[in-house]
Amino acid sequence: MVTIRDVAKEAGVSVATVSRVLNSTGYVKEDTRVRVMNTIQKLNYSPNEVARSLYTRESRLIGLLLPDITNPFFPQLARGIEDEVHSHGFRLILGNSDEQLEKELTYLQTFTQNHVVGMITATTSLAQKLYEGLTFPVVFLDRSSDQYPSVYADGFEGGKLAAEEIIKRGSKRITLIKGPVNVKPAQERFQGSLSVLSQSDADFYVLNTNSLAFDDAQKWAKEIFQKYPETDGIIASNDIVATAVLHEAFRLEKSVPDDLQVIGFDDIPQSRFSFPALSTIRQPAYEMGKQAACLLMKCIKKEPLIQKQVQLPVTFIERNTTRKVEEHG
Amino acid sequence: MVTIRDVAKEAGVSVATVSRVLNSTGYVKEDTRVRVMNTIQKLNYSPNEVARSLYTRESRLIGLLLPDITNPFFPQLARGIEDEVHSHGFRLILGNSDEQLEKELTYLQTFTQNHVVGMITATTSLAQKLYEGLTFPVVFLDRSSDQYPSVYADGFEGGKLAAEEIIKRGSKRITLIKGPVNVKPAQERFQGSLSVLSQSDADFYVLNTNSLAFDDAQKWAKEIFQKYPETDGIIASNDIVATAVLHEAFRLEKSVPDDLQVIGFDDIPQSRFSFPALSTIRQPAYEMGKQAACLLMKCIKKEPLIQKQVQLPVTFIERNTTRKVEEHG
DNA sequence: ATGATTTGTGTAAACGGTTACATATACGAA
DNA sequence: TTCGTATATGTAACCGTTTACACAAATCAT
Numbered sequence: 001m002v003t004i005r006d007v008a009k010e011a012g013v014s015v016a017t018v019s020r021v022l023n024s025t026g027y028v029k030e031d032t033r034v035r036v037m038n039t040i041q042k043l044n045y046s047p048n049e050v051a052r053s054l055y056t057r058e059s060r061l062i063g064l065l066l067p068d069i070t071n072p073f074f075p076q077l078a079r080g081i082e083d084e085v086h087s088h089g090f091r092l093i094l095g096n097s098d099e100q101l102e103k104e105l106t107y108l109q110t111f112t113q114n115h116v117v118g119m120i121t122a123t124t125s126l127a128q129k130l131y132e133g134l135t136f137p138v139v140f141l142d143r144s145s146d147q148y149p150s151v152y153a154d155g156f157e158g159g160k161l162a163a164e165e166i167i168k169r170g171s172k173r174i175t176l177i178k179g180p181v182n183v184k185p186a187q188e189r190f191q192g193s194l195s196v197l198s199q200s201d202a203d204f205y206v207l208n209t210n211s212l213a214f215d216d217a218q219k220w221a222k223e224i225f226q227k228y229p230e231t232d233g234i235i236a237s238n239d240i241v242a243t244a245v246l247h248e249a250f251r252l253e254k255s256v257p258d259d260l261q262v263i264g265f266d267d268i269p270q271s272r273f274s275f276p277a278l279s280t281i282r283q284p285a286y287e288m289g290k291q292a293a294c295l296l297m298k299c300i301k302k303e304p305l306i307q308k309q310v311q312l313p314v315t316f317i318e319r320n321t322t323r324k325v326e327e328h329g
Numbered sequence: 330m331v332t333i334r335d336v337a338k339e340a341g342v343s344v345a346t347v348s349r350v351l352n353s354t355g356y357v358k359e360d361t362r363v364r365v366m367n368t369i370q371k372l373n374y375s376p377n378e379v380a381r382s383l384y385t386r387e388s389r390l391i392g393l394l395l396p397d398i399t400n401p402f403f404p405q406l407a408r409g410i411e412d413e414v415h416s417h418g419f420r421l422i423l424g425n426s427d428e429q430l431e432k433e434l435t436y437l438q439t440f441t442q443n444h445v446v447g448m449i450t451a452t453t454s455l456a457q458k459l460y461e462g463l464t465f466p467v468v469f470l471d472r473s474s475d476q477y478p479s480v481y482a483d484g485f486e487g488g489k490l491a492a493e494e495i496i497k498r499g500s501k502r503i504t505l506i507k508g509p510v511n512v513k514p515a516q517e518r519f520q521g522s523l524s525v526l527s528q529s530d531a532d533f534y535v536l537n538t539n540s541l542a543f544d545d546a547q548k549w550a551k552e553i554f555q556k557y558p559e560t561d562g563i564i565a566s567n568d569i570v571a572t573a574v575l576h577e578a579f580r581l582e583k584s585v586p587d588d589l590q591v592i593g594f595d596d597i598p599q600s601r602f603s604f605p606a607l608s609t610i611r612q613p614a615y616e617m618g619k620q621a622a623c624l625l626m627k628c629i630k631k632e633p634l635i636q637k638q639v640q641l642p643v644t645f646i647e648r649n650t651t652r653k654v655e656e657h658g
Numbered sequence: 659a660t661g662a663t664t665t666g667t668g669t670a671a672a673c674g675g676t677t678a679c680a681t682a683t684a685c686g687a688a
Numbered sequence: 689t690t691c692g693t694a695t696a697t698g699t700a701a702c703c704g705t706t707t708a709c710a711c712a713a714a715t716c717a718t
Contacts, residue, residue: 001386001464003674014698019676026677027695049442050388051674053379055703061422061443070408070598075398082398082425091439093390094423096411110420113378114390135330214598243602250604269543270401273572275579275604332704343668348706355707356665380704384673 002045011039022047053115058136062296063111063119064092067099067183071212071240072268073285074122077141080289081120088297090117097123099182105130112136118296124182137299141292143184144309149299151292151310153283155185158314159192162235162263162281165316167200169323171233171261174204175224177245179212179237186212186237189265189281193235205231212237217244225252232260239264239271239280246274246321262321276320284312331372340368351376382444387465391625392440392448393421396428396512400541400569401597402614403451406470409618410449417626419446426452428511434459441465447625453511466628470621472513473638478628480621480639482612484514487643488521491564491592491610494645496529498652500562500590503533504553506574508541508566515541515566518594518610522564534560541566546573554581561589568593568600568609575603575650591650605649613641 004022008015013032020026021036028036039045053059062085066074082092093116095107104124111119112134119134122141131138131148140150166174176193179186197204205228209220221244224234236242242264246256254260256276264271267282291310298305318324333351337344342361349355350365357365368374382388391414395403411421422445424436433453440448441463448463451470460467460477469479495503505522508515526533534557538549550573553563565571571593575585583589585605593600596611620639627634647653 001674004676005674015675016677016699017697020697023676027697029696032696046438046442048383048444048674049439050379050382050444051703052676053703054377054383054674054705055676057703059379059443064423068408069398069404069411072401072404072599075401075404078423079397079399079425082423086435091436091443092423094393094407094411094421096408106415107420109375110378113375114388114420115377115379240599243599247602247604247606269399270569270572270599273546273576273603275576277576330704333706334704344705345668345670345707346666349667352706356667358666361666377704380673381706382673383675383704384706386673 001048002043004045004047007036007039007043007045010043011036057115058117059115060090061093061114061116062090063095063107063116063121065095065097065104065107065119065121065123067123068096068213069094070214071238072270073238073266073283076268076285077122077289077292080286080291081141081293082289084290084293085297099124099180108134118300120292120296124184137296139292139296139299141288144311146309149295149305149308149310151288151295151312152185153288153312153314155188155314156192156195158265158281158283159189159194159235160196161192161314161316162189162265163193163196163200165279165318165322166233166235166261166263167196167202169233169257169261169325172202173228173231174202174233174235175228175231176204176206176235177220177224177237177241178206178208180210183212189237202233209237209241212240214240214244217241218248221245221248225249225254234260234262236262236264239266239268239278242278242280242321243271243274246276246278250275257321257323261323264321267317271317272319274321279319279322280317282315282317288312330377331374333374333376336365336368336372336374339372340365386444387446388444389419390422390443390445391419392424392436392445392450394424394426394433394436394448394450394452396452397425397542398423399543400567401599402567402595402612405597405614406451406618406621409615409620410470410622411618413619413622414626428453428509437463447629449621449625466625468621468625468628470617473640475638478624478634478637478639480617480624480641481514482617482641482643484517484643485521485524487594487610487612488518488523488564489525490521490643490645491518491594492522492525492529494608494647494651495562495564495590495592496525496531498562498586498590498654501531502557502560503531503562503564504557504560505533505535505564506549506553506566506570507535507537509539512541518566531562538566538570541569543569543573546570547577550574550577554578563589563591565591565593568595568597568607571607571609571650572600572603575605575607579604586650586652590652593650596646600646601648603650608648608651609646611644611646617641 008018020028097104118137120139144152178190264278264280267280271278333344337347426433447466449468473481507519593607593609596609600607
């Protein structure tokens with residue numbers, strides 16, 4: 001491995017000069033700068049990030065903690081983040097928490113030990129005090145926080161929207177699928193929908209679930225039609241569950257949206273391809289990731305944050321699992 | 330930040346002793362070991378991974394290079410990898426290459442500069458010589474290589490399978506969607522299907538595409554029915570494209586599988602929820618990731634590899650976008 | 659009792675960068 | 689000419705670990 005000393009010797013200068021050339025700091029005469037650059041090229045030298053990190057006490061790494069990359073919502077967040085931080089020269093250390101405190105802790109330690117410059121977390125943190133001791137900035141994504149900068153969509157509003165739209169379109173016996181209790185955004189949606197439903201004249205049934213994943217979605221879907229067969233409107237905890245519901249409804253030969261309406265949450269890319277195409281509450285995932293990354297970049301550069309909390313709007317995406325309403329006027 | 334010296338001083342021993350306790354190397358008397366451990370607890374000391382890395386010249390990080398995490402096939406690979414390496418105490422630096430050589434190079438550099446202990450790549454590497462200079466082991470995933478350890482599914486066989494099954498089920502005017510030329514696995518599938526089709530008595534049409542992503546899938550789908558409206562069987566380049574095709578077919582009121590059969594590739598989780606449920610060639614993605622990680626672990630531990638190339642079987646998953654054939658016997 | 663070996667601990671030199679500080683020259687102003 | 693400042697470069701300390709080497713005490717074999 002070729003080091004800065006090798007370059008210095010070859011170019012006939014000191015390591016300090018090479019370092020100065022590398023970082024464009026201090027004074028360097030143009031001739032020597034060129035000479036050093038050439039030597040770097042010639043020796044194919046590339047500075048050791050670890051050594052740099054040790055001295056400066058920060059790396060160019062950013063920690064990213066997600067619940068589960070296998071859920072299609074999160075890769076979009078991740079991609080938004082990556083695209084943004086990459087352009088600033090940072091790289092990501094990725095961790096899946098599976099919403100388990102223990103795994104989250106492991107990664108927090110990893111991030112600390114590796115001197116990350118900052119982190120973005122989209123997971124549990126029921127205990128926000130976990131993050132208190134950290135020496136680097138943290139941005140919460142897909143979760144709100146008063147203390148920390150955070151980027152999230154308005155889950156409560158989304159939940160309300162879903163309920164309003166499904167009621168407006170005529171569902172009377174509504175099933176509300178409640179996501180895992182420890183997943184905060186899922187609870188917010190749920191509360192949003194609940195607040196609307198409880199003030200409406202619709203009957204409703206709440207199905208409690210403990211996962212948002214593919215492998216379980218089918219189970220919840222079956223459960224609904226067993227326990228509440230006469231339901232004519234389902235507000236799902238996310239698009240995956242909604243898709244499973246749709247699938248099960250088809251198996252049972254229910255006609256969507258005529259006999260049964262379904263609304264999802266997230267608007268993952270594949271939702272527009274479901275059959276019928278899924279009506280859903282859209283969260284701008286890629287954009288959320290990007291914004292979170294921007295916020296973190298500002299924290300890292302110690303620029304003042306104009307606003308610590310960024311709440312992005314949710315929108316109702318009307319597709320074919322809900323009935324049409326004719327507009328007035 | 331509390332360092333090893335703080336611990337040493339507090340425990341009344343030398344840094345060497347603390348280090349020995351930490352790494353369970355050399356001789357340490359039981360009393361002092363306990364005393365040091367207690368001090369570590371008391372001071373809440375956690376060793377600086379960067380410093381360790383600098384001296385030992387290796388980190389506990391592994392580089393992972395994927396084409397695009399947004400394509401649902403890759404998160405599954407990633408998850409398989411993470412689960413495996415995590416249990417060995419390693420963490421992942423993630424990069425998306427978008428199949429662009431330039432981005433790939435950037436990440437190769439990042440990995441080197443950060444002293445990763447190894448890397449797994451599932452992307453381009455048209456120029457395998459890129460990987461020659463590296464000081465750490467590399468495992469190819471979803472791509473074969475004679476030189477390097479690699480884990481992949483039998484794409485050619487998968488392509489053949491798809492063609493055979495669709496022909497066996499009676500399609501006569503087949504559309505073969507050819508994935509991007511620079512994506513090797515896509516080409517292998519294509520070649521596999523092509524080899525079968527060209528020896529069959531079916532007519533077929535090849536649609537060339539340059540992406541496997543959601544945003545473009547719809548475009549290819551529309552193109553097919555414009556250019557080859559009488560087609561009665563479509564072999565898609567992956568499940569995403571297949572799903573888009575299905576969606577478009579429905580819009581055009583084609584009856585699947587009666588008038589049109591469709592076969593995908595990958596078996597991403599959502600495929601079983603498409604309508605009709607997608608028949609596809611399954612690649613065991615999670616398992617592939619896991620195997621690749623296992624291979625890398627062995628390389629890192631310098632254990633001999635029993636086999637450098639691991640080829641996992643593909644299987645035809647019969648769902649409802651293909652017609653049934655009655656078994657003989 | 660004596661030497662060899664095992665056990666236990668400490669000192670200091672790496673690892674490969676960055677940067678504070680020292681030094682030296684060039685240049686412009688007074 | 690002299691001083692102050694801008695320019696240019698080098699020396700060495702430092703970041704926080706690991707480990708080679710040195711040394712001493714304890715244990716063992718003869």
